Amino acid sequence: MRRPRLTVPFAVLTVSPPVSVKRDYYEVLGVSRDADGTLIKKAYRKLAVELHPDRNPGNAEAEERFKEASEAYQVLCDAEKRALYDRYGHEGPRSSGFSGFSDVSDVFSAFGDIFGDLFGGGGGGGRRRGASRGADLETQVELTLLEAAAGVEKEVTVDRHTRCGTCEGSGAAKGSSPERCGTCRGSGQVVHQQGFLMIQSTCPTCRGQGSLIKTPCEVCKGSGLETRSETLSVSIPAGVDDGSTLRLSGRGEESARGGQAGNLYIHIHVKADPRFQRDGAHLHTQLEVSFPQATLGATLVVPTLEGETDLELPAGTQPGEVIVMRGKGLPSLRGGGRGDLAVHVRVIVPTKLSKEEEQHLRAYAESAGDKVKEKQGLFGRRKK
Numbered sequence: 001m002r003r004p005r006l007t008v009p010f011a012v013l014t015v016s017p018p019v020s021v022k023r024d025y026y027e028v029l030g031v032s033r034d035a036d037g038t039l040i041k042k043a044y045r046k047l048a049v050e051l052h053p054d055r056n057p058g059n060a061e062a063e064e065r066f067k068e069a070s071e072a073y074q075v076l077c078d079a080e081k082r083a084l085y086d087r088y089g090h091e092g093p094r095s096s097g098f099s100g101f102s103d104v105s106d107v108f109s110a111f112g113d114i115f116g117d118l119f120g121g122g123g124g125g126g127r128r129r130g131a132s133r134g135a136d137l138e139t140q141v142e143l144t145l146l147e148a149a150a151g152v153e154k155e156v157t158v159d160r161h162t163r164c165g166t167c168e169g170s171g172a173a174k175g176s177s178p179e180r181c182g183t184c185r186g187s188g189q190v191v192h193q194q195g196f197l198m199i200q201s202t203c204p205t206c207r208g209q210g211s212l213i214k215t216p217c218e219v220c221k222g223s224g225l226e227t228r229s230e231t232l233s234v235s236i237p238a239g240v241d242d243g244s245t246l247r248l249s250g251r252g253e254e255s256a257r258g259g260q261a262g263n264l265y266i267h268i269h270v271k272a273d274p275r276f277q278r279d280g281a282h283l284h285t286q287l288e289v290s291f292p293q294a295t296l297g298a299t300l301v302v303p304t305l306e307g308e309t310d311l312e313l314p315a316g317t318q319p320g321e322v323i324v325m326r327g328k329g330l331p332s333l334r335g336g337g338r339g340d341l342a343v344h345v346r347v348i349v350p351t352k353l354s355k356e357e358e359q360h361l362r363a364y365a366e367s368a369g370d371k372v373k374e375k376q377g378l379f380g381r382r383k384k
Contacts, residue, residue: 025076029047037077040077041077044069048066051063051066053066053260057249081093133255133261134252134253134261135252135253137253138265138266139158139264139266140266141154141234141266141267143240144273145271145272145273145276145305146273146305148330149238149305149330151239151240154236155232155233156231156266157231158229159227160251160253162230163224163254163256164219164256165226166218166220170224171216171220171224171256172222173215173217178211179211180210181205184206187210188203190202223256232251232264237333239330239333241280242268242269242278243268245267246265247265248263249263250263251264280332280339283305283330283339284344285341287344288346290347291349294313295316297312299311300313302341304325311325320344321344324343327340362375
């Protein structure tokens with residue numbers, strides 16, 4: 001079986017701030033308060049086509065506006081809900097059990113044939129009644145710092161629920177099909193009257209599916225899904241940071257009955273490199289030099305992402321001094337070239353000297369006028 005290859009853009013997850021104040025439903029749809037049902041439906045259809053998730057993948061703002069417009073339409077197209085809204089505002093429909101939509105799958109589930117009619121069964125709108133969104137999946141990929149700097153293709157293997165190939169997701173055995181639920185008559189919802197309020201809830205018989213399976217599929221046992229192992233080749237962009245997350249839309253769990261597939265989230269872990277410390281696109285490394293090298297200058301070898309390279313150490317370099325090598329860091333994910341490599345100089349003081357080295361060093365100290373500890377004789381060492 002040929003492995004699918006995916007080239008995915010880098011995506012950092014963001015959380016949209018909650019909307020604290022609901023907008024007027026008539027304002028949302030752009031209609032007057034005396035607009036009839038035909039005009040309301042036309043206004044919503046225009047917004048739904050513009051903001052539909054299939055046409056705005058990954059756009060959180062468009063998704064929120066899509067849910068907002070759908071909520072407005074759900075209220076204003078229903079005579080009872082609209083009357084409650086006109087009289088009591090947003091609290092009116094809420095008192096009758098309507099609480100809006102938590103996600104896009106709720107919109108498709110609630111609208112059923114209405115939503116399919118708006119789009120003529122196309123454009124991703126004609127989703128089946130009660131079709132919930134597939135679950136998201138998560139996995140992890142480990143990279144070396146060099147792989148993160150250069151970008152790399154990694155293979156990830158995930159076990160995911162996909163639509164059953166035997167029953168094509170219906171859950172019914174060959175030669176049969178799901179039957180319409182007699183309790184909710186296929187709507188997936190039942191309405192109860194409590195006092196003067198009408199309460200809508202999920203059908204207890206079909207659990208919101210709108211249909212019942214009398215003879216389950218032998219392969220998926222009526223679930224409409226089967227587990228398959230899938231290996232994907234994922235392109236990881238250069239400069240990715242530890243803790244970043246890639247999102248592969250639609251590569252999570254599938255929904256058996258036509259709902260939107262979930263997403264696959266790939267969490268990136270970049271292993272530490274003992275030669276470097278990372279700061280975004282910049283790198284830091286430490287270079288140990290001797291006192292003569294720091295004093296007189298030297299050409300030394302330092303590690304970089306591309307391999308070892310020469311570094312000119314200026315004469316008179318001080319301990320703790322930082323030499324910056326421009327463009328020797330990592331690529332920036334947001335553009336603007338590469339980061340820098342900061343080389344931190346550490347002057348090493350010897351702990352042991354030969355007799356000749358000590359003589360030369362004492363001569364240097366004497367010529368410089370530096371006071372140093374006098375050399376101990378044999379008697380001094382024994383006494384100590």
